[in-house]
Amino acid sequence: MSLAERVLAEPGKRVLLMGNEAIARGVIESNVKVASGYPGTPSSEIIMTLAPLSKKVGMYAEWATNEKVAFEIALGAAMSGIRSLATMKAPGYNVASDSIVSAAYTGVNKGLVIVIADDPGPHTTQTEQDNRWAAKLAKLPMIEPSNVQEALDYVKKAYVLSERLQLPIIYRTTTRVNHTVSDVVVGEFVNEEQEVFVEYNPERYIRASMSWNRRRHEWLLEQLSKAEKYASELDLNRIEGKGEDCILTSGVSYTYVKENLKRLQIDASIIKLELTYPWPEKFLLDNITKCRRILVVEELDPYLEEHLRQTAQRHRLELEIWGKNEAGIPLVGELNPTIVYNAFLKFFNLNSTIKNNSQKSRANKVRLPQRPPPMCPGCPHRGSYMGLLKAIQKSGYRKREVPIMGDIGCYALSLEPPLEAIWTEHAMGASIGLALGIKIAGYDKPVVATIGDSTFFHAGMPALVEAVNKNVDLLVMILDNISIAMTGHQSTPEFTITESGRKVKPVKIEDVVRGMGVEYVRIVDPFNLEEVVEAVKDALNKPGVKVIIARRECALQAWRRGISYKPPVIDRSKCTDCMACVRATGCPAIIDAGGKPLVIEEQCYGCNLCAQVCPFDAFILRDNPLLKVDGHE
Amino acid sequence: MNEYNIVIASVGGQGGLTLSRIIGQAALLKGYHVRIGETLGMSQRGGIVQSYVRIGDTVESPIVGEGEANAILGLEPVEALRAAKRYANDDTLIIVNTEPIHTITTIAGREKYPPLLDILDELRTISRNMIALNATEYAKNKGLPYSTNVVVLAVFASKTSIIEPEYYIEGIKTFVRRLTKENIELFNNVLRNVNKIITMFSQ
Numbered sequence: 001m002s003l004a005e006r007v008l009a010e011p012g013k014r015v016l017l018m019g020n021e022a023i024a025r026g027v028i029e030s031n032v033k034v035a036s037g038y039p040g041t042p043s044s045e046i047i048m049t050l051a052p053l054s055k056k057v058g059m060y061a062e063w064a065t066n067e068k069v070a071f072e073i074a075l076g077a078a079m080s081g082i083r084s085l086a087t088m089k090a091p092g093y094n095v096a097s098d099s100i101v102s103a104a105y106t107g108v109n110k111g112l113v114i115v116i117a118d119d120p121g122p123h124t125t126q127t128e129q130d131n132r133w134a135a136k137l138a139k140l141p142m143i144e145p146s147n148v149q150e151a152l153d154y155v156k157k158a159y160v161l162s163e164r165l166q167l168p169i170i171y172r173t174t175t176r177v178n179h180t181v182s183d184v185v186v187g188e189f190v191n192e193e194q195e196v197f198v199e200y201n202p203e204r205y206i207r208a209s210m211s212w213n214r215r216r217h218e219w220l221l222e223q224l225s226k227a228e229k230y231a232s233e234l235d236l237n238r239i240e241g242k243g244e245d246c247i248l249t250s251g252v253s254y255t256y257v258k259e260n261l262k263r264l265q266i267d268a269s270i271i272k273l274e275l276t277y278p279w280p281e282k283f284l285l286d287n288i289t290k291c292r293r294i295l296v297v298e299e300l301d302p303y304l305e306e307h308l309r310q311t312a313q314r315h316r317l318e319l320e321i322w323g324k325n326e327a328g329i330p331l332v333g334e335l336n337p338t339i340v341y342n343a344f345l346k347f348f349n350l351n352s353t354i355k356n357n358s359q360k361s362r363a364n365k366v367r368l369p370q371r372p373p374p375m376c377p378g379c380p381h382r383g384s385y386m387g388l389l390k391a392i393q394k395s396g397y398r399k400r401e402v403p404i405m406g407d408i409g410c411y412a413l414s415l416e417p418p419l420e421a422i423w424t425e426h427a428m429g430a431s432i433g434l435a436l437g438i439k440i441a442g443y444d445k446p447v448v449a450t451i452g453d454s455t456f457f458h459a460g461m462p463a464l465v466e467a468v469n470k471n472v473d474l475l476v477m478i479l480d481n482i483s484i485a486m487t488g489h490q491s492t493p494e495f496t497i498t499e500s501g502r503k504v505k506p507v508k509i510e511d512v513v514r515g516m517g518v519e520y521v522r523i524v525d526p527f528n529l530e531e532v533v534e535a536v537k538d539a540l541n542k543p544g545v546k547v548i549i550a551r552r553e554c555a556l557q558a559w560r561r562g563i564s565y566k567p568p569v570i571d572r573s574k575c576t577d578c579m580a581c582v583r584a585t586g587c588p589a590i591i592d593a594g595g596k597p598l599v600i601e602e603q604c605y606g607c608n609l610c611a612q613v614c615p616f617d618a619f620i621l622r623d624n625p626l627l628k629v630d631g632h633e
Numbered sequence: 634m635n636e637y638n639i640v641i642a643s644v645g646g647q648g649g650l651t652l653s654r655i656i657g658q659a660a661l662l663k664g665y666h667v668r669i670g671e672t673l674g675m676s677q678r679g680g681i682v683q684s685y686v687r688i689g690d691t692v693e694s695p696i697v698g699e700g701e702a703n704a705i706l707g708l709e710p711v712e713a714l715r716a717a718k719r720y721a722n723d724d725t726l727i728i729v730n731t732e733p734i735h736t737i738t739t740i741a742g743r744e745k746y747p748p749l750l751d752i753l754d755e756l757r758t759i760s761r762n763m764i765a766l767n768a769t770e771y772a773k774n775k776g777l778p779y780s781t782n783v784v785v786l787a788v789f790a791s792k793t794s795i796i797e798p799e800y801y802i803e804g805i806k807t808f809v810r811r812l813t814k815e816n817i818e819l820f821n822n823v824l825r826n827v828n829k830i831i832t833m834f835s836q
């Protein structure tokens with residue numbers, strides 16, 4: 001049973017789906033016609049699931065250049081009577097927020113759901129920002145599912161709520177919902193007519209009149225005041241169990257609460273919030289009266305806790321509130337069953353019954369090595385950074401004299417040994433802006449910004465315009481691996497065909513860069529170390545903005561398309577076992593096997609970078625990847 | 634069955650996630666509820682990958698609590714030990730593939746990859762219920778170098794009775810999209826000769 005078959009399974013069937021696949025199913029069930037997003041963990045699989053099915057289900061499902069554009073596409077459609085979806089990772093909200101906040105004043109004519117996937121942990125995200133505050137800031141209703149089944153089911157509710165309130169809905173998930181795989185029962189498809197109409201209504205859509213803006217703000221508050229009632233009509237928010245000891249929770253934390261209550265065989269009332277903005281105060285007051293004490297179990301910020309304390313104070317409730325501090329629930333990192341278990345021991349005043357992990361103290365002889373994530377064998381970024389570092393050294397600088405700004409993508413793995421190349425990884429596109437700041441502040445040695453293809457389109461372009469316009473001396477290396485590799489190889493604007501199978505017009509980075517006024521533009525092959533070194537050396541000290549595009553398809557992607565090269569072999573008669581090849585590349589496919597270098601053939605991609613750093617010319621090449629050009633698909 | 638918790642410890646690219654889904658699908662067909670959680674590093678290959686597979690009549694959360702694993706399937710020795718230290722208890726069934734995968738810190742010479750025998754000793758200290766075999770070598774011998782996960786699955790299937798083998802085969806059919814037939818054959822082969830294979834490939 002393929003993913004497509006599982007996602008499109010007949011209503012009522014029980015299938016195994018990942019949270020994001022379940023959301024995609026919910027989106028299809030809801031008859032959404034336009035879906036857009038920008039890849040970002042843990043949100044990517046929603047559009048990845050929808051895109052290949054989009055023709056079949058009659059939907060537009062494509063990636064956009066960034067989250068703001070993605071949201072605007074969805075908003076434009078929903079303003080015009082078409083159900084739509086936008087997806088993004090947590091910091092994606094920051095990028096899209098300019099449009100999202102205004103959208104609360106505009107509203108929608110048909111359902112619009114914004115999936116924002118937060119990442120407590122964090123597992124893969126630069127910050128642990130808690131986007132529940134984003135809903136409050138934007139004044140948009142927010143729904144939080146707790147598990148994969150709810151992630152599927154509540155999509156439909158979200159569209160109904162969106163249409164009743166005429167507002168976009170924030171569908172806030174976390175990694176443990178997006179990336180959990182679970183058995184789910186899939187639901188019925190709704191099938192209702194949708195027709196495009198574009199409304200001329202200046203007061204609603206033009207934010208240039210301040211009196212209109214005030215009126216729309218009042219309208220928004222009016223809509224929000226109805227949200228709780230409509231949500232309860234959709235059976236959102238619920239109460240389970242019994243007793244004067246209560247637990248307030250939402251999202252995935254609910255699952256930890258439930259399991260631990262069962263494990264400890266305790267009776268308590270669980271107040272499970274699902275509409276978490278606007279604050280469902282009426283529901284709470286209706287259900288909280290029997291509570292004598294209440295424990296708040298939530299990840300990251302004390303969002304529920306602060307709102308609960310306000311409610312308690314406003315209504316002078318006699319309630320013992322246990323929040324983050326009292327229960328020892330951390331503000332940092334994700335929750336897990338063990339943390340909640342320990343909080344329960346405190347709250348319920350119990351002695352630990354958990355299995356004594358005595359084996360832990362027994363087992364401490366072996367020192368486990370760390371396993372930082374490496375660049376893949378044949379990763380083109382390896383060649384780019386090896387060449388860049390070499391060129392810096394050859395130009396007479398020490399390694400830590402020339403700051404290399406990093407950006408968001410696989411190439412940030414160059415932070416690890418042996419390259420230890422980048423100095424920053426801050427926010428999408430920030431490499432160029434930060435480099436500008438350093439130069440403008442007066443740093444007199446060269447500064448290099450390194451940025452990926454998609455990251456450049458996403459948020460690097462405005463900073464490059466700034467650099468050109470202000471005539472700052474700066475080398476920008478655009479690492480074009482012909483996909484958005486880190487999040488699962490999504491298409492970029494350079495593609496000629498998208499995941500949904502549509503032919504599109506490719507936008508080439510070199511054309512964009514030249515169009516911005518950059519005169520020095522070179523394209524190099526990162527598998528050709530000499531070429532990279534020569535180009536960087538040439539560009540490093542030239543005045544003004546220089547752009548080097550290092551272009552070579554992501555090895556993993558190429559491999560999946562059946563492209564790889566014959567591994568080089570080491571001529572034992574020439575090899576001195578100096579290990580330069582192993583140490584310089586840090587490639588997982590060439591290792592120190594008891595003092596001798598060994599190419600692990602089944603892992604080797606055949607990029608020949610290791611061969612290019614051997615001082616003794618000991619490699620026999622069996623293939624030449626430089627002859628072949630990998631193209632955009 | 635109330636609940637059964639499996640932790641799969643692997644390195645990105647070894648098929649740990651596929652293994653979790655095969656077991657998940659098998660459990661679903663058997664009629665259990667399933668929750669699979671995973672902890673991924675940032676890289677697609679070569680980083681630590683831990684998946685939790687929780688099955689039973691009433692499972693809710695996607696994470697296994699500390700010391701709560703019924704079984705640990707280690708596709709790589711260091712990762713098996715890392716997971717065992719956190720999730721194993723005295724009764725945990727540990728199945729470990731003995732083929733090491735170096736880390737970039739051990740390649741770069743900053744840290745040592747610990748001797749295999751020490752790792753196995755320590756796993757044995759954690760739980761007596763420990764099975765070690767070079768599943769990678771066995772899979773390679775059978776012409777399926779990327780099927781370490783299927784070999785480990787078959788050992789697990791033969792040492793436990795929570796799910797019948799035919800369900801695992803259905804799981805393989807659903808989630809192993811390449812060389813499906815060959816992998817099913819590999820699975821059956823291990824199942825038939827499990828003790829012999831464990832002895833022959835014990836290092």
Ligand code: SF4
Nearest residue numbers: 575576578579581614
């Ligand atoms: S760099 Fe060359 S000489 Fe040195 S160990 Fe590698 S193959 Fe042998």
Ligand code: SF4
Nearest residue numbers: 378587604605608610
């Ligand atoms: S050729 Fe060398 S550097 Fe390239 S993938 Fe193979 S072992 Fe790694």
